[in-house]
Amino acid sequence: MQLVLPWISPKRLVTGVEKAPASIEVGPHSYPVTIARHRRARRYVLRMTPDGALRITVPRGASVAGGLAFATGQGAWIAREHARRVLRNGAWSDGGLVWFRGQRVRVELAETTIAVGSQALPRPRGASNPPEAFEAALRTVANTELPARCVELAQRHGLTVSRVTIRNQRSRWGSCSSRGAVALNWRLIQMPPEVSDYVILHELMHLKQPNHSRQFWREVAAVCEGWRAAEQWLRAHGRELL
Numbered sequence: 001m002q003l004v005l006p007w008i009s010p011k012r013l014v015t016g017v018e019k020a021p022a023s024i025e026v027g028p029h030s031y032p033v034t035i036a037r038h039r040r041a042r043r044y045v046l047r048m049t050p051d052g053a054l055r056i057t058v059p060r061g062a063s064v065a066g067g068l069a070f071a072t073g074q075g076a077w078i079a080r081e082h083a084r085r086v087l088r089n090g091a092w093s094d095g096g097l098v099w100f101r102g103q104r105v106r107v108e109l110a111e112t113t114i115a116v117g118s119q120a121l122p123r124p125r126g127a128s129n130p131p132e133a134f135e136a137a138l139r140t141v142a143n144t145e146l147p148a149r150c151v152e153l154a155q156r157h158g159l160t161v162s163r164v165t166i167r168n169q170r171s172r173w174g175s176c177s178s179r180g181a182v183a184l185n186w187r188l189i190q191m192p193p194e195v196s197d198y199v200i201l202h203e204l205m206h207l208k209q210p211n212h213s214r215q216f217w218r219e220v221a222a223v224c225e226g227w228r229a230a231e232q233w234l235r236a237h238g239r240e241l242l
């Protein structure tokens with residue numbers, strides 16, 4: 001997840017020695033900071049990296065001090081991202097609770113299998129730690145089920161898809177090219193089936209309307225009665241999956 005901060009004229013920023021501190025303190029936690037300079041960046045961007053550190057992108061002509069001032073002012077966002085990360089990492093450890101087919105189920109590692117709720121999946125080879133093993137097992141399910149479901153829904157509505165790929169996207173659930181190539185996030189397998197279907201139908205309707213116009217939403221409503229509820233589920237829980 002990233003937060004894009006409003007761009008402010010460099011003139012207003014503190015200038016001087018551009019020395020980054022090692023960390024920013026928010027509440028009881030200390031976050032290591034790295035500074036990224038981007039010549040083409042137009043605004044400050046604050047990101048939390050997968051290891052829980054902060055990365056501040058500083059645009060050309062702006063100062064590191066200005067970037068740090070912005071980041072420091074985003075304490076609430078930093079605390080929220082941190083809490084989400086802790087929750088997510090805990091969930092994917094042995095015995096944790098993860099979303100699977102719309103329910104929060106316990107994941108447990110055994111010798112040759114992985115228990116995901118009441119379902120036993122083959123334990124993937126090569127995964128070096130429990131979170132990797134759980135994720136790999138769920139991705140295998142996604143690779144098997146989602147393309148078939150996408151093709152089935154396309155046929156049902158007289159549409160042709162040229163290709164379905166399953167991806168590990170961090171910020172979107174799916175996409176659809178004008179040539180009919182559909183990409184789906186493997187995390188659809190974590191959603192309730194009707195929400196996953198909605199995401200697929202949403203992408204398929206982009207074959208008719210490559211935009212989010214009123215006509216597009218009419219097409220969606222015609223093939224997916226529960227699209228509003230699905231959107232609500234995504235708003236309520238989507239971030240728990242990413």
Ligand SMILES: [Zn+2]
Pocket residue numbers: 202203206211212
């Ligand atoms: Zn769309």
